[in-house]
Amino acid sequence: MELESIPGIGSKTADALAAVDDPETIIETGDVLALSRVRGISEGRAALIARGAIRRRHDDPGGFLATDRAKSLYGDALSLLQERAVTRYGKKRLETFYPSGVQSRIDEAQAIVETAMEREPSDAVRDALQGVEPLADPTGLRIRDRCLATGDGERYAEAKRRYPEISVETAEDARSIDELARSYSTVIVLDEQFAGLDWSGDVTVEPAALDQPELVAPERLLAFFAVNRSRLEAAAAVHRITGMEPACDLETLADVLSRVHDDGTIVGDEELTRLNVAVDDLDAAVGTATTVADNHLRDAIKKQDVTIQGQDFLSLVEQGARVDSLLARELSDEYDAAIEKARYELVTALQLDEGEAEFVEQIFGGEPTFPVTYREDAVSRFRTELTAERDRRANKLKATLAAELATLQEPVEELVRAALEIDVEQAIATFARDYDCVLPTVTATGGFTIEAGRSPLLDVEFTNVEPVDYSVSGVTLLSGVNSGGKTSTLDLVGLVVIFAHMGMPVPAARAEIQRFSELHYYAKSQGTLDAGAFESTLRDFGSLVDGADGRLVLVDELESITEPGASAKIIAGILEALTETDTTAVFVSHLAGEIQDAAAVSIAVDGIRAKGLVDGELQVDRSPKKDHLARSTPELIVEKLAGEAKDSRFYESLLEKF
Template sequence: MKLKDIPGVGVKVNERLVAHFGDEDAALEAILKGDVAGLLGMRGMSQRQATALVQRARGAKYGVSPSDFLATDEAVRIYESLMELLARSAHTDYARQKLGTFFPSSCREMIEENRKFAESAISSASALVDTDLALHLSKIKALRKSAGFRVRNRAVAVDSASTFRVLKERGIDKNIDVHLVESLMELRDLAQGYDHVTLLGGTLDSLALSEIEEAESDEDWYLVPERILHRYQENEPLLDAIFKAAGILEMCKVASFEGLEELVRGLSKLKVDDDPEVRRLDRLIAELEGRVEETVAWANTELKRRVESCSVTLAGDDLLFALGRSGDLRDVFKSRMGVTFQDVLKAARDRAFSDLELLGAERAHIEEIISSEVRYPLEEDREAMIRFLRELRKKAEAKRLKSRRDLAKDLAGKWNLVETLNGALLEFDVGYSLGCFALQRVLIMPQFVEDPCIGFSDGRTLFLDDPEPVSYSVGPTGLAEPSERVAILSGVNSGGKTTLIELAAQVVILAQMGFPVPVASSRLSIFQSLYYFGKSRGTLGAGAFEATIRKFSVLAGGDRKLVLADELEAITEPGASAKIIASLLDE
């Protein structure tokens, strides 16, 4: 089968389908699979058009047309109303769209294929009663595949133009800055602008530059692990629903998914907080400047208080020393108040050590930032502060990057499994939704017989909330006697005649879709077409009357048909109507 074999697919539509799906085989596979969601990704494709395209393709596969069986507008209306009810039972948009592609036909092969699908769906739904599967499935949709955020505090440096081109072709530059460098000086300058720089290449000897990391791999998980992790992170709520739904199916032995446990275990690391040391460094970076400022302010206040509360007596030698060329009052202050200054300075540094939870060599940076020079007021060394912050950021980024690389390497090859799992659950919901619809409304699979007939017991129309069960039979169903093939309903107004006729239409439409029907038991034959003539609003005009009579004219053919007519006598005057009906019954 080719795309051109599908009715309504001309040259332009063919070209659009091939362009959208990549090739003709992929396009045909998507259509025959009922991938309405994929078709909707085509520019200018509406849901109605996508549904019709799938229906025409399925019909062509079995040699039928979606419009063959539903021969009148009223028959189409009943079908569309049934599909609206069925759609409400779907838990995902995918299932809702795909269920809409099923249609009734006279093809026994197509009906039998759908019956097997429906029977399996009911069996699965029965095994999943009293579970939360519906809740989790309702949260499942197509996976997001955005380009991801951009890493701005790291860069990748390459020393080869060919490597640079390869990385750009892979799209690495969309997620992280990629620089082509030709010398160690360029590399050193580059390192000043980033928290971390990875060099990919072998012509430059970067060992002399401690701030440069030589790449151990050129794969995505190493150069920019966020590219891999972002796919999982942006789909985190969806993945949670997928795993819970898949877990329920495995627990109930309805389905099994290879690699699920390993995938869940790997993704659980995404929810784990960063390394405690990384959290400490991040907090230190965020609080350092503010804490140092508070510490210096406290030290100046304390130093002022102590100096103002004491008195200093200068000896003559002190005055001569201060007035001489070899000294000044600062030196006198150091000699007389040096101990007080050191006490305050030590207390201030201890406060900073404690508040910032500094470790090891980090304390030396605080001693550099808050200088030991005896002076008032104390001031922080901004250059020392900037150097310390840069060192902290590089240290934190290096630790964070290692953790991300380990996780990204583990998850790099598992995205295909995620896509497969997501697709399998969306596909499962098509049948599960049908099964839930059948269980909720107590539907059963009908029995087909050879002789033209339709009969059912305890039927309940799906268009009323709490209908009274009704049984009826026309033709040799074996459910009731006599077995005439023509029946006329009579009775008082609002006695249920229209509801019974609509119920018969519901039964035959669902049955010839291969779906269960709303009865306790049912026997019917496969009809070539359904003619449903609904109520007319008053006597028809000449043109409408002629159109209606022409519709009836097709009934004279030899094909097996089911004709349902509601208040047919209303098409014209009572006397004329009686003659028309009598002639039709004679035929």
């Protein structure tokens, strides 16, 4: 696959995709989550690439939204869905649902939506989704105590790419490996020819190590789960609440997460905790043990009956007099007892085992002194031994836990993916319930039929929106009084058609929509156009008429572009041309009668009927009536005045003009 042939993929993005496993599958399936994990690809760009991949898979030429107004209406439709998603991913994932004129894509999207509409939206799920995000890779990880070694150039480059957190060294022979073993605690050799040799240090020959991150870099797996702890816990909560089958055992996941600290270190192992404390507290514990010994000797000296008074003797020794011979002669038993107390204090404080206690013998094993002294070289050796013991324990635990985590890495990816897709499904289900939606029937021909459609874009409470029934096949004029709802009806038609071609439910009791190739929606012009703009508009309609088969054309009061007399003739000409094509069109116009008169062919006219004026308020039936030229607001007002006036001859004469 030529990656750069996909919309949204440039050369840099193509290079980043080429570095991941199986980029073709990720792109072909439109996997937004996997795409967003690729270096340099944001969730927004991932949605764009996924949308391009979907179009490619369905051989979709695109371009369904053929005008600015059509694109704007799609933006409104998408916003209605996105504002019901909780996660940023969910909002971007919804962007992959776009209006398409290809039946296979509509069917694919409808299958997803049909499943989503079966879901019951839940506040508890929404709350749990607040913490769900795509999994993140840990950053800044650096492992300095081990290296990978190889004499093969290609394997060297691959190791550098796959394990940037570890040093990769060149090793041509056994001697160079031995030299590396003196610089690193652990050397992992990737070349099989070195297997079976004896090494002076911790050297492992593992040709398959590049495929075993749990062996090479267990810290990476620990850091991955530590960084993503809250996301995984939130995804697990979503599965528990919804009852959806998880990709991994949630109790096992909770257990391994409890054994990883936020910084990626191991927690919960008593022996490792003891060793960590011992290393950290060694100096303080030695100082405390020394004080215990000093206090014991101090008390013993005060009580000792020697040639000089005990208090005088104490003063002398505290002034630095040599006392080793005096201690040996007069207080040898007490000194030995003091040393034993110091050793016991150190062993107890650090919870040392029998083997470690032997080092304590060396720490307090010098000549008798007061105050008691300890051997700093013995403390240093003991610290080195404790540190090595701690690191061995930690590395063993990390390797063991990393082996468990390696089996969970793909399942937790799927766990989070499923939770994020629940957000998408719940957003669709919430939208469908909020606006009483149904899944429309998409047909090959027939225009559109909407029953009890209600627009969610009107600036009123949705429950107060009057339902509209409207059906059009072919070319039709839509007439009606001012503020009677012609534009909102056109918006409703455009919105329902867009949702249907997205594969989404529509805000109606029933809808049957022809699969259109393009939607051309022309909004009402703001004032009469100058000559240049008028010419440009006519060129647009000239292009529209040329090859218009399968299109839906919605036009709102095109007569405003120029003088009414000329407008009626121009619109009539456009409608004549459209009737010769397989086009469905609705033109809203106040000049419906004039356009009919100017047209050389029969043009259907529907009308939004005015019921009359009540207390100055216009009362209308919002559902257009077929083959009905609606009366204007001025006509209604004149009629009202004619009925109210004592002498109605003037008003009746005006009525005759209509």
